[in-house]
Amino acid sequence: MDLWEGLGLNAQGLCTGIAVVLLFIWLRQRWRQSRDSQTTRLPPGPPPLPVLGNLWPLSNNPESHLLLTEWGKQYGDIYTVWYGSKPVVVLNSSQVIHEAFVQHADECSYREPWNWLQKLFVGDRGGINGW
Numbered sequence: 001m002d003l004w005e006g007l008g009l010n011a012q013g014l015c016t017g018i019a020v021v022l023l024f025i026w027l028r029q030r031w032r033q034s035r036d037s038q039t040t041r042l043p044p045g046p047p048p049l050p051v052l053g054n055l056w057p058l059s060n061n062p063e064s065h066l067l068l069t070e071w072g073k074q075y076g077d078i079y080t081v082w083y084g085s086k087p088v089v090v091l092n093s094s095q096v097i098h099e100a101f102v103q104h105a106d107e108c109s110y111r112e113p114w115n116w117l118q119k120l121f122v123g124d125r126g127g128i129n130g131w
Contacts, residue, residue, distance in 0.1 A: 026050035032085055042087050045080035046071055053082025068092070 029050050048054050058064045058081070071079060072092035080087050091097045100108045 029085055033082065033087075042080040043078045043089060044075050045082075045090075046075070048082035051084065053084050053086070055083055 033048065046054055046057075049056055057067060061067050068081075068090060069092070071081070072090070077091065077093040077096045079090050079092070081090055082088070091100055
């Protein structure tokens with residue numbers, strides 16, 4: 001008798017439980033993203049993966065800066081990527097950066113504090129995008 005049977009669980013019950021939890025996380029993520037994009041009117045961007053957002057393609061790509069540039073060509077100079085459940089607006093040209101941080105500094109200067117996700121993927125590297 002193995003550990004799972006001792007706890008009254010079999011493989012089918014365990015898989016079903018994991019699937020239900022993952023489905024709940026995915027639905028919650030989609031609801032939060034739709035709510036956030038509707039209320040804050042975020043710019044378009046690449047479609048995020050459930051739970052991970054756009055972290056998977058960025059973290060598995062040693063040339064992630066080229067992927068961000070490719071997304072800039074596809075979605076324009078201002079687009080949104082998702083770091084998990086957090087939307088991040090990317091400014092992809094010097095003209096747009098100047099307009100946002102110089103001409104509209106008061107509206108664009110606030111940044112929400114990052115949580116454990118920043119420490120996990122960015123750590124102490126800092127920088128504009130941390131990658």
